[in-house]
Amino acid sequence: MTWGREPVSPPVALTIAGSDAGGGAGIQADLKAMTAHGVFGTAVVTATTAQNTRGVADVHAVPAGHVASQYDAVIEDFDVVAVKTGMLATASIVETAAGLLARGSAPVVVDPVMVAATGDRLLSPAAEDAYQGLIERATLVTPNADEAAVLVGDPVETLADAEAAGRELVARGAGAALVKGGHLDGETVVDTLVIGDSGEGSGDGDEPTVVRFENPRVATDATHGSGCALSSAIAARLARGEPLREAVAGAVDDMGAAIRRGYDVGEGPGAVNPTAFDGGV
Template sequence: MIPRILIVAGSDSSGGAGIQADLRTIQALGGYGMTAITAVTVQNTLGVSAVHAIPPEIVAAQMQACLDDIGADAVKIGMLGDAALIATVAGALRGLKLPIVLDPVMVAKGGAVLLADEAVAALFALLPLATVVTPNTPELAALTGIEIEDEADVVLSAQELIGQGARAVLAKGGHMPGDEIADWLVTRDGQTRFTSQRIETRHTHGTGCTLASAVAVGLGRGLELAEAVRIARDHVHAAILAAPGFGAGHGPLGVP
């Protein structure tokens, strides 16, 4: 079975993150990727210099065109941009009996804001629809208002997000200090800690997109969430090690 993954996300002109990273990941893991592009960004490894949003009705139409014809086994959501688009995407997803991975993209690797402040609250409409939400610690702090200083805060914040409607949270610990990266999968039934050795490199552009897409492929294959996360983390680790070293800033991952 080839898992069909519908990606709802922005385009990265440099190919490191967004739709381009999603498609590369899905293909590497044996899936078939389709896209509903939410925005065209002008960016490279040094940062984002411009963003052109796609009208919400066109995003919804892209989604429906894929679902009506090819169908999907899972959905991955990335950059959404504003409240109007979030509401439109939520409407398009409501009623779908599919695994949904929500990566709440707020800030690009170079620091550019990719989600309007007023749209952060609108994200909560998507939480109950998602099988799992995959925030990094800054995103988790923005969503919950909890200052995160250690792993206990990470788990507490993820539990707070569960209390606000999320079904499961994969809280990514890459922004936390230390030689070890710890990610926490928190559900209503408990939590699981995943660890890996930190790789000292500046070539980490697109890690969040890659991880979320890899999880979507696993869920699209019918794997349990924890197993999909484990395989996805291993893929990201290998992709960082395989980074080609492109660009003067945060370079793209490779294909392991």
Template sequence: MTAIALTIAGSDSGGGAGIQADLKAMSALGAYGASVITAITAQNTQAVTAVHGVPLDVITAQIDAVLSDLDVDAIKIGMLATPEIIETVAEALKDYQGPIVLDPVMVAKSGDSLLQDDAVEALIRHLVPRAALLTPNLPEAARLLGQPEAETIEEMEKQGAALRELGAASVLMKGGHGRGDFCEDLLVTATGMMGLSSPRVKTKNTHGTGCTLSAAIAAGLAKGLDMETSVEEAHRYLRRAIREADTLTVGRGHGPVHHFHGIWAKNG
């Protein structure tokens, strides 16, 4: 059977994040990627200059079209932008039984906001309880909880547990915004914790890292891997994609990670 993963997210015209990054990551890891576009952004490596939400009925129609025909094994949800879009996606997925990876996209790498302030509560109410995995970075976790950003592993553990209390089955606290020579991620589940550590790579080309990681995890789940294995495989993939990012020359700002590092290397 073909592993199929669906991404529900915004489009990045620069190709480094959002739907485009998701489909690249899913493809690189051996899953067939389908997509539902929730918003169109005018975006490059330097800035987001415009955001246009897709009409709600069109979002619903996209979801219905995919789920009525494709046997979707896992879903990744990214940029949703408004409370209305969040509620629409939640309603359209009410009968879906597979795992959902929820990436609470709030701010672009350029610093531009991608989630309205009044959408945070809607996200917590309608989608966090549906998530098999919630994947916030440290600022996103703090905003969801109304707390200061975690600065230690102990604080990351407490915030991960608090986010699980909001309904998420598992939480991956991403430490990319932390300090130190190593990036420390922490997976918090019902049965315990798993730490993932990697040396920080000195590069400005990290556009789309969050999208890429959550999509890669969804690809693993779609292939039938368990949560821990999916997270570990995705973590290794992203680490290499960041290490190889500087081999690309895309844009003048925060360039993308190298989603196809393994494939392009093999093809010379």
């Protein structure tokens, strides 16, 4: 007896990010989130990291030329309908990613992984400066408060600051900016979404739209991988054809479930659980 093949044809998304040896963040979290949303995930690895639930011991960046080769291999074979970027490691890789993505038309979610949970800066000043080219290509940029402060050069400590930073990122060319509120004070987490007039361009013309998402704060420090999972969930929802605002709203709701039902593994705080997304398929 043999089984007949019954293939499925999910939409395809791409993550361009670093590898987390501990499995809680990076491309590992990205692919889990994409799969949970019924999307086939492909991956371009920008760096390998020796890390676990307790911290990062070593980082090895992949040569920018190999990043480009991986990207070309994926694009030549798959119909990629959404992309997200995560840890890009060096100025050369940031610039390479911006150039590669400028060749395509799929929506791009940029998670600017610049500042660790400890507050440590993860990129050189040159790499931080190189992000401007990627911002101009982004459908959505998803910085936390610390990363938004690096990108715009001003402190982000209040909701007003978050809105101002989002407006500045849209003015610099992003279609929209989601400034995450997890690092801000308060019993609730308020994420601020600023959408340009077209949802794709600089916001010139009509005033940008500002939307806030407020959710209870989960009493845990096990949030490793939350930024990766959120940006990947948004990319997956865009790949499924959801409008930007709906995709962000759904993914923000998903994150509460991912944190509440996080993985209790390793000797550190643990990691979020992308497969627990309420919006999973």
